[in-house]
Amino acid sequence: FDAADAMFSAALTGQEAIEIRRWVTGPESGARGRRRGLAARLSDVASYDEEGGRAIGEAVEAAHALPSDGWLQRLNEGDPFGPVERLLAAVRGLVYARDTNGSSDAGYGLETELAEPDPALVEAAGPAAVALDALMRPLVTLGRRLEAVLAEAPDWMDGPARARIEGAIASLGWRTDTVGAWLALIARIGGPADTEYVDWLAVDRVEGREYDVGLHRHWLDPSKPFAKTVLEPAHGALVTSATLRAGGDWDVAEARTGASHLQRAAQRFEAVSPFDYAGQAEVLIVTDVKRGDLPALANAYARLIVAAEGGTLGLFTAIRRLRAVHARIADRLAREGLPLLAQHVDPIDTGTLVDIFRDDPRTSLIGTDALRDGVDVPGDSLRLVVMEGVPWPKPTVLHSARRLAGGGTAFDDRIVRARLAQAFGRLIRRADDRGTFVLLSAASPSRLLDAFPPGTPVSRVTLDEAVERVRLSLNARMRHEAPANAELGRP
Known part of the structure; x- marks a missing residue:
């Protein structure tokens, strides 16, 4: 669902637009870089096919209407250049005008529905659509001419040249689809809504700094x-x-x-899990760490990691809390000889962080969604998973629309169950794995606990009890015995 959601979405933003501009025109005047524009990549085609060469020239000229370097600064200064930048400036102005929470200085992004646009946005939409249409037409023409050149197979076209042209055709197809989606999105401004889609405006920010502005469209049901x-x-x-x-x-x-x-019914098959979750794992719900109490949250993470002697995967729903907890516990854990890695803190890609984590059983790793969904660390290197709380979905424009169409609370519950199941799935990866899953949330509805595999012991405990159980589970693991719930008994 999430992959399809991303694949079939459209985003007319400054970052996306400048990417297409650079793909068409190449580096800006005076800029260095290995990336070449269409004219440089297809110079042989331009010299061979007059119509194709003319289309390349028209595309390069039209691409100059897209945002260029420094576009975001110009928006902030109220001095946009070109029709698309003026459209983005109108988007930015409307988003801030509708920010009723007064969060202009907050670190989070802002968004608003594309309903009842103001006159400035409607006025900017027309010239932007004309500019994008002027870009799309020569790109479509160029794609047809490249296909014709391939069919003609001139003498100069050797294997590498054919592969290059085939690659250019594929790239052109993707870009023309993107620009076409942008045109459809602009047509929505001031027009009737399409119930198949969810459209909104957004200013993306991190730590109070803007990094993108634009219009977004997703399928209601991707x-x-x-x-x-x-x-x-x-x-x-x-x-x-x-x-x-x-x-x-x-x-x-x-x-x-x-x-x-689909017209034909799908065939269903369910395989029985090969794992003995009742004997290999347990779920502990900690009831005395208050939501929003950052010092208490950091203390809980530190105590649990020390009790497990590392080998912990910590999962957060917000980057800001992740960074705040990391700042509070990294030195404390280092004094215990327990290294701590952190996504969004350490300047290392996620794959490398996971590799380092996998290679050292005393190292712990904290991160966000990418770690919840895609970490495979069997063995002693992962024996404890800690989640900061119930992973409720963020109340975005897109989520609100899908929630309304999908059954309200039941829709939210399905999302949370899937996230809990994914997170728990990091813990037991093979038959001899053992471990503990800790959820730091007193407000964990019992109706969501069926997200865990049948037979998995689930207990509501205090932080002190959780720390002791993790310590006993570590000892049991070292002795190849049952986990801690077998020794203490379930409350």
Whole structure:
């Protein structure tokens, strides 16, 4: 669902627009870089095919209407250049004008629905659409001419040249689809809403600093285009996941995968887990760490990591809290001889962080969604997973629309179950793994606990009890005995 959501979405933002400008024109005047524009990459085609060469020139000229270097500073100064920058300036102005919470100085991004746009946005939409249409037309023409050149197969076209032109055709197709989606999004400004889509305006920020501005469009149900584009043309498709149902029923699984949009009913198969979760793992819900108490949260993480002697994966729902906790506990853990790695803090890519974590059983790693969904660390290096709280979805414009269409609270519950199941799934990766999953949230609804595998012991405990259980689980692991709940008994 999430992959389809990203694949079939559209974003007319400054960052996306300047990327296409650079792809068409190459480096800005005086700038250095290995990246070349269309004219340099396809110079042989331009000299061979007059119409193709003319299309390249027209595309390069039209691309200069897109944002260029320094666009964000010009928006902040109220001096946008060109029709697309003026559109983005109008977007930015409307987003801040509707910010009723007074969060202009906060570190989080801002967004608002693309409903009832103000006159400035409507006025800026027309020239921006004209500029984008002027770019799309020569790109489409160039794609047709490249296909014709391939069919003609001139003498100068050797293997590398053919591969380069085929690659250019594929890249052109992706860019023309993108610009076409932008035009459809601009047409929505001041026009009727399409119930198939969710449209909104956003100013993206991190730590109070703006880094992008633009218009966004997502499918209300991205499984529809996924089913039409991927599943329907296929002779067959296999969709597998240990968390496909995540406490729900098969109807939920089929809705998320797009199978419910197919004419033929999907065949269902469920394999029994090979793991003994009752004997290999337990879930502890800590009830005395107050929400919003950052010192208490940091203390809980530190005590649990020390009790486990490292080997901990810490999961956060907000980067700011992750960084704040890291700042409070890194030195404390270092004095215990327990290294701490942190996504969004250490200047290392996520894959390398996971590799380092995997190689040292005393190292711990904290991070956000990417670690919850994609970490595979079997063995002694991962014996404790700690989540800062119930991973409720953020109340964005997109989420609010899907929640309304998907059943309200039940929709939120499905998301949380899937996230809990994914996070718990990091813990037991093979038959001899043992470990503890700790959820630092007193307000954990019992209805969500079916996200964990059947038979998994679940207990509500204080932080002191959780620390002791983690310590006993570590000792049991070292002795290859049952986890701590077998020694203490379930409360």
